[in-house]
Amino acid sequence: MTLAPRPWILDVPPYVPGVPGGDEDGSLASNESPLGASPEVGVSIAKAVDNIHRYPDPLATELRAALAAHHGVRPEQILVGNGSDELIMLLAIGYLAQGGQVVCAEPAYRIDEISTQLVGGTVHGVPLVDGVHDLETMAAVEADVAYVVNPHNPTGTTRSRADVERFLRTRRARFAIVDEAYIDFCDDPAEASAIGLLPLGGFAVLRTFSKVYGLAGLRIGYLVAPAEVADVLRRVRTPFSVNALAQAGALAALRDRDHLELVRRHALAAREELTAELRAIGLAPYASQANFVLVPVPDEAAAAEHFARHEVRVRPGTALGMPGHVRISVPSARGMVRLRSAIRTLPR
Template identity: 55%
Template sequence: MTVRAEQRVIEPRPWLDSIRPYHPGQHAASDDGSLASNESPLGASPHVARAVAKAASGAHHYPDPLAGELCEELARLHGVAPEQILIGNGSDELIFLLAWAYLAHGGHAVCADPAYRMDEISSQVVDARLTKVPLRDWTHDLDAMTAAEADIAYVVNPHNPTGTALGLPAIECFAADSKARLLVVDEAYIDFTDDPDATTAIPLAREGRAVVLRTFSKIHGLAGLRVGYLVADRRIVATLRKIRAPFSVGALAQAAALAALGDPGHRQAVRRHTLQYRRALTELVTRAGYHVIPSQANFVLVQAPDEDALITRLAAHGISVRPGSALGLPGTVRMSVPTAKGLHLVEQALA
């Protein structure tokens, strides 16, 4: 007779029970109607497909573990040493690396409320304490955040989901006055601000006074390939390299990112389109009777007391958007900047 062994069950660490899973935006039936995920309305540079096809012939080789060529290119772009750049599998991987290195086992982070979900989730995963400071006038309340004696202070600039942005002088004052030991500025949407050069915290990262996160998902349209990077003090980069998976960024993604950097014309076209259609979308939604939070990103946040009614109205015309209740701001709806056809769909839905 065979005696069946009792099934062993292992329980996850107890602090993981409190994590609310991340739920991404949903795609609509058409790309033009998919306004839930802040994807590039113009897609990637045509150079990207050619670079990926060429790189695919070497798919049997492991990729460069540190994406050296891409690091060199980004170092030139930002005026820093290559040792100050770390490439990641999207900026989300880098957020988790920062949490593992500087928050694990009882660390403390401070951020805005609502937080970018990956800042929140990564803090919970490593059993850190997270202080969320409510927004003031739809933007970061840096004065209140300054008082938090934290290991990391997260500033998402422009903020997601409001789209509001702080100028570099405000970030510099916060860096000087904050009691946090490390300032992390997430600039996923920096290219869509009215004046990126006057907004970016790269000068602080250059001096080792902040960590700046960037992504290829937005302005470059590489959301499906997962490439991000950070600019920081060499010591921080060296620490994160030790705990980063050695091949986390694939060869095709590295080739795509290099091709995207090599096409500044496409990048400028995406920026022009975004600024033009952000204004058009804001005017259209405002004429329909809604209030729109002034945005510096590739999306707008619409105040809608009955958000379900607005979401249903848009869905009837093949448009998907992001409910504010899923982003920590009930009574709002976040809409990505659309294509020309997408804007027409919105116009029909709100007519």
């Protein structure tokens, strides 16, 4: 007798990660921070190393308290996860297993779809309109969970907070997730975020330390949710999924607001320059509020190869549900020099 996976598992297309570049300045496929983490993170992790023979705090109590104070919510409303991807998976297990229904954009952030399908749920994708969430159509779809990614990945586009509020008030889905992985790169993050709407109830906001804080390799993110949802997901998770070094690093990163502001300002300027360079050769990138720009190209594979020849790795759109596009993360200053010459010689 051989053991077979559950019949639907092999039907779920696996996640295709971005390929790192040959060096720091050429890695533009995964929306990581080109300026790295705050120097305080390393100091904090070095101290925490003394205790790695102990299990981590299962609930990341200190970090949770700091996040609760930062967002003006109660600690019971916060759940810290091994990257926000883990939290998306916990939501799927807790609320979507065995027949749950999800409504999301088409294309969606891939993990929202994959997590749903892996637990035997169904995804209803509502096509983007000009690269933007069609919240009005999504609101009319009956579902257990609605995923709104704002700014969206892979397009970088946003809907205003007023639009998100209207969606939250009118949606037929029982619960909504507003994924704000890239919110700090918006022109006005406080204005764009749905966190202030949490008193409406019935939804949660996802955040990550992987982007503006530059901690993608530590794997840490969090959910701000109604306390009863955080409590359910706490029962689903493995108790020690967030390691001690990640907790220490995230706490230091959260405290260093100057570093965050530095990364933010760099990203906004680099995004503007990247967008202008692409427009200057006649391409039409999406209006991005994230730390990347998605652009339609005449030949996706040829464009990705051309960038690679200029020592820049970008993300081919096919893996993101956008064939005929490439997604380019904002680079460092040195990366921008390479990118500029690659864009200016891009075959058209």
